[in-house]
Amino acid sequence: MVFTSFNFLVFFPAVLLVYFLLPQKFRWMFLLAASYYFYINIKPVYALLLAGVTLTTYIFTNLIVRTKSEKSKGIYLVLAIVLTLLPLFFFKYFNFVNEGIYGLLNLAGLRLPLPHISLLLPVGISFYTFMALGYTIDVYNEEVEAEKNIGIVALFLSFFPVVMSGPIERASNMFHQLKGKLQFSYEMVVSGLKLMLWGYFMKLALADRLSIYIDAVFKNADQHVGSSLLLATLMQPIRVYGDLGGYSLIAIGCAKVMGINVIPNFNRPFFATTMSEFWRRWHISLIKWLTDYVYTPLSFGFRKYGQWGIVIALNLTFIISGAWHGAALNFLVWGFIQGIALSLEMLTRKRKDAFEDRFKLSKRWWYIMLGCVFTYLLFAFSLSFGGDAATVPEVLKIFGRIFTDSFHMPYKDGDTMLYGFIAFSIVFLKDFMEEYYPGRILLFNNKNNTVRWLSYYTVIFLIFYLGIFSGEQFVYFQF
Amino acid sequence: MQKEEIVNRLTPVFRKVFADNSLVITEELSALDVENWDSLSHMLLISEVENEFAIKFKLKDLNKMANVGDMIAIISSKL
Numbered sequence: 342m343v344f345t346s347f348n349f350l351v352f353f354p355a356v357l358l359v360y361f362l363l364p365q366k367f368r369w370m371f372l373l374a375a376s377y378y379f380y381i382n383i384k385p386v387y388a389l390l391l392a393g394v395t396l397t398t399y400i401f402t403n404l405i406v407r408t409k410s411e412k413s414k415g416i417y418l419v420l421a422i423v424l425t426l427l428p429l430f431f432f433k434y435f436n437f438v439n440e441g442i443y444g445l446l447n448l449a450g451l452r453l454p455l456p457h458i459s460l461l462l463p464v465g466i467s468f469y470t471f472m473a474l475g476y477t478i479d480v481y482n483e484e485v486e487a488e489k490n491i492g493i494v495a496l497f498l499s500f501f502p503v504v505m506s507g508p509i510e511r512a513s514n515m516f517h518q519l520k521g522k523l524q525f526s527y528e529m530v531v532s533g534l535k536l537m538l539w540g541y542f543m544k545l546a547l548a549d550r551l552s553i554y555i556d557a558v559f560k561n562a563d564q565h566v567g568s569s570l571l572l573a574t575l576m577q578p579i580r581v582y583g584d585l586g587g588y589s590l591i592a593i594g595c596a597k598v599m600g601i602n603v604i605p606n607f608n609r610p611f612f613a614t615t616m617s618e619f620w621r622r623w624h625i626s627l628i629k630w631l632t633d634y635v636y637t638p639l640s641f642g643f644r645k646y647g648q649w650g651i652v653i654a655l656n657l658t659f660i661i662s663g664a665w666h667g668a669a670l671n672f673l674v675w676g677f678i679q680g681i682a683l684s685l686e687m688l689t690r691k692r693k694d695a696f697e698d699r700f701k702l703s704k705r706w707w708y709i710m711l712g713c714v715f716t717y718l719l720f721a722f723s724l725s726f727g728g729d730a731a732t733v734p735e736v737l738k739i740f741g742r743i744f745t746d747s748f749h750m751p752y753k754d755g756d757t758m759l760y761g762f763i764a765f766s767i768v769f770l771k772d773f774m775e776e777y778y779p780g781r782i783l784l785f786n787n788k789n790n791t792v793r794w795l796s797y798y799t800v801i802f803l804i805f806y807l808g809i810f811s812g813e814q815f816v817y818f819q820f
Numbered sequence: 821m822q823k824e825e826i827v828n829r830l831t832p833v834f835r836k837v838f839a840d841n842s843l844v845i846t847e848e849l850s851a852l853d854v855e856n857w858d859s860l861s862h863m864l865l866i867s868e869v870e871n872e873f874a875i876k877f878k879l880k881d882l883n884k885m886a887n888v889g890d891m892i893a894i895i896s897s898k899l
Contacts, residue, residue: 482883617858632859640859641879644867651860687860691839694856 342382344591345544345810352379353595360599361525368523372496372599379501380465387463390428391504395495397424398473402480402487402494418481422474429470432462437668465505467665469498471630476512478634485512493519502595506588506817508606508626518601526600533597535785535797540590542800545808546764548583548816551576553757553809559731562739567746570739577724578717579765582610584816585624604629609772614712616682616719623720631658648688655687656680663727671733675726682719760807767803821899826873826892833872837865847889873899 342348356375363371381388401421405414476497479485488494497515498504558565558573565573589606596603606626613619620628636658643650656677663676686693702708725736774782784796831845838856851857857865869891870876875898885891 482880484883617860636859637863637882638879640863641866641882644863644870647864647867650867651863654863655860690856694839 342379344588344595345541348382357598360523365522365524369496369519370492372501372519372523373492373499376496376499376501376504380499380504383464387466390463390466391469391499392495394425394428394469394473395491395498397421398477398498399488399491399494402477403489405477405480406487414481418477421477425470425473425477428463429466432466434668468507468509469504471509471627472511473498475509475630475634479512485516488512488516490520500596500601502592503603506585506592508589508592508604509630510603510626514602514604523600529600530598533594533599536590536594536597538594538797538800538804539785540587540592540594542764542804542808543583543587543590543768545587545804545810547761547768548580548587549809549811550757550761550764550807551580551583554754554761555580557754558752562735562742565752566749567742567744568749568751571743571747572751574725574739574743575721576761578611578721581724581816582607582623583764583768586610588817609776611717611769612713612772612776613716614709615686616679616716617686619716619720620679620683627662631662635661651687652684655683659683666727669732671726671731671736674733674736675723678719678723678726682723764803764807821896823892823896826895829872830869830888830892833868834865837861837868845888847892848887850887869895875899 342352356371360368360371360375377388380391398421401417401424404417405421408414408417476485476494480487488497493516496519497510497512500510500515500519503510555573555576558569562570586607593603593605604626606624608622608625610619610622613622636654639657640651640654643653646653657680659676659680660673661676662679663672663674666672666675697703697708722740725731725739726733783792785793787793787796827845831843834845834854835841835843838854838861840854840856843854851862866877866882873895875895877894877898881894885894
């Protein structure tokens, strides 16, 4: 069931009604049942995987706390990590590894037919796998206690607002909420609904609108001039922001309506002036997860090499992040570009700070804008390697065309460009005001009733007027 | 080793890593208070502190350091 489907528009109010009518102590059980219903709705068999990962997590976290010996704790941790990752690896990398082996055998003159599995990646598997791993490692590090109630662990991993695409939650934030009083709070219901409304706008009016142009250009890249390719490349980050950012707001909003606070995922990313700041504002829950469970152990291991240890750890982390996004060379290139950019920023930071202090640049508007534009361009071009089905030579060819063939009028799709531009301007203005003039012009949170309701209705109207209702999937479902 | 002595030895390490010669170390000081104290410089700091006191931290220790006070406690437990 997708957030933008008609089914969800029936499902969610129905769940809410029963949820709040039930006595408090039964609410978490109902949420668990609703979450599994939601997940089974996608494909029943895949719910077994989710249940399997839940059981593995439950058993091993409890084994880790029960045993006294450090060595056994370590063995349980490794076993838990391997078993939890197994389904994800199987679905994500089986064909990739197989094709690799096939290619090698072919080179050696052997032609062995190897099985090719044509299974779709179970939706959400990356997300709940990461959540399960994080929880298990936290238990091992004695940061959270192992949960004795398997129902709570199951609800944590299947919680329907976040199960498909995050935000990647933490046990430390969720357990006490799920076990606590799941109360009706008028304020939370209202603020949750506002987040959802804005999320739908970002997804339907912005992301899905831009997708039309981007897909039209990239699916026939050969037939388009460089300027069209450039325009589509520049639209790509806004599209993903609308898509995953919008999805995240709907997810966070859903949870909030039910009285549960989920961690944020985006924080006005296009106002970052450096790549490292960008990564503190973009897909925050994934980056925090990678920082805690991949980057920190790696950089700790390499710490005796000083700055170079950090460079290695950064690059490895982003290459792993690339490999997670997709089992193909182009994703590794994407990770590598990010790793290099962040390393360069780190190595030059002291000099850059001194330079900025000397000429008092850090508060100048044009200097800030320059930083934002540069960061945006770097991200937009690196994202070309993160597209589905884009191979490295193809992307390089597109770059070549952008730099040599951009002196023509780009491909025109009047409606898409106009509506897309209107939607983008609205999202940009909102983010701009919140970034630089917080609290100055309030619409959704205005004290005046008329202004508030007028803004809700305007956004609803705009969703219907500018939005696309063809049941587009969310970009991050494929991960 | 007394807390004060640890603080005295930590001060130059912090000032060097964060390139700030006026930085004053208190037990409450945390990454939120110091510009440039992020996940990148944190590991440089950890490594320099290890060298200064000739100790080795464990990964688990790192997760328990919410502020300088926690760091001092862990350092003194290893001396």
